[in-house]
Amino acid sequence: MENTVGDFLRSRRARIQPEEVGLPSHGRRRVQGLRREEVAQLAGVSVDYYVRLEQGRGGSASDAVLAAVARVLRLDDVEAAHLRALARPARPATTAGGGRAVREGTRLLLDLMAGVPAFVLGRRMDVLAWNALGDAVQGYSATPPDRRNAARYAFLDPAAREFYPQWDAVAAETVAYLRLDAGRHPEDAKLAALVGELSVRSEDFRRLWADHLVKQKTHGVKLIHHPLVGELDFGYETLSVNGSPDQLLVAYTAPPGSPTAQKLAMLASWTAPGARVPAE
Structure with missing residues (x-):
């Protein structure tokens, strides 16, 4: 099922214009919204680290890093929790039926x-x-x-x-x-x-x-x-x-x-x- 952390992060940074976070727009831009480099800079992480996160290789990302990225991308509480779930997917704890039995x-x-x-x-x-x-x-x-x-x-x-x-x-x-x-x-x-x-x-x-x-x-x-x-x-x-x-x-x-x-x-x-x- 298509549901990667990279797709989510790209969609969220596309919502934010550089001027909204105090960055110059530098005229015509190749991407809509913030660049990966700009998100990394504002979140206080290396560009390489953030790229790995977007590529789905951020399974060891700390709560602090994910919170910083969520702050930069202006995620609400539900979106921030969704980012944590995508970045650090857990093994399913329930059965395949998903708890269909109603008490x-x-x-x-x-x-x-x-x-x-x-x-x-x-x-x-x-x-x-x-x-x-x-x-x-x-x-x-x-x-x-x-x-x-x-x-x-x-x-x-x-x-x-x-x-x-x-x-x-x-x-x-x-x-x-x-x-x-x-x-x-x-x-x-x-x-x-x-x-x-x-x-x-x-x-x-x-x-x-x-x-x-x-x-x-x-x-x-x-x-x-x-x-x-x-x-x-x-x-x-x-x-x-x-x-x-x-x-x-x-x-x-x-x-x-x-x-x-x-x-x-x-x-x-x-x-x-x-x-x-x-x-x-």
């Missing part, structure tokens, strides 16, 4: 969150479990098990662009999270296969993947156009599942009394045992 306690928690659409994401953005309201919003149970993947849905299902009115933002966030996952698990063959599939079948995915953006999935907003109740304007919160480091519990939220909350109440009544869902 019974986590499933019970999902069910107890009856008024909140919620689901569990695993490695590679696979959807592993959900509650009734989460299913009513996202339609997971109607999706074949091997297609329950948030990235595959966003880029390969034609319905995704209507389902997500802000599809561009969802697509960029999805790719940035996959990039982060790839940096943490460079030997994950299933992730490599997913990236390969999406790259072949989606020009949009190829373009976004080439940007090397990384982002942790924490919280934000999500606008959904539901086929039955129309527009749903959610906030979302993402929680790590303790004891299952590759799993995230995602919950959609809506202020009480808001139009979205009222539509969720309708969906909840339709998903109650014995209820009949109106025709679309």
Whole structure:
């Protein structure tokens, strides 16, 4: 899987112009952004050392060196952690399945969150479990098990662009999270296969993947156009599942009394045992 430290570093130094860090531009430049020599100078390391780092031969790079490079390239905390993972890849500590088993306690928690659409994401953005309201919003149970993947849905299902009115933002966030996952698990063959599939079948995915953006999935907003109740304007919160480091519990939220909350109440009544869902 293409995911080298050199590609990431080149993409990050291309964002920064010499004038921004107090260096002269010297007229026409052969490269966009900072040169390798300039990054090395500003980070306080030799040019040869930095070149080796970009070539993927910096496995012994210290925290201090990587922190200096991150400072020069103005990396945020997530990007800096991604750089460390790429520069010093660790052997995978999990099984090839990536922790797909969801604990019974986590499933019970999902069910107890009856008024909140919620689901569990695993490695590679696979959807592993959900509650009734989460299913009513996202339609997971109607999706074949091997297609329950948030990235595959966003880029390969034609319905995704209507389902997500802000599809561009969802697509960029999805790719940035996959990039982060790839940096943490460079030997994950299933992730490599997913990236390969999406790259072949989606020009949009190829373009976004080439940007090397990384982002942790924490919280934000999500606008959904539901086929039955129309527009749903959610906030979302993402929680790590303790004891299952590759799993995230995602919950959609809506202020009480808001139009979205009222539509969720309708969906909840339709998903109650014995209820009949109106025709679309």
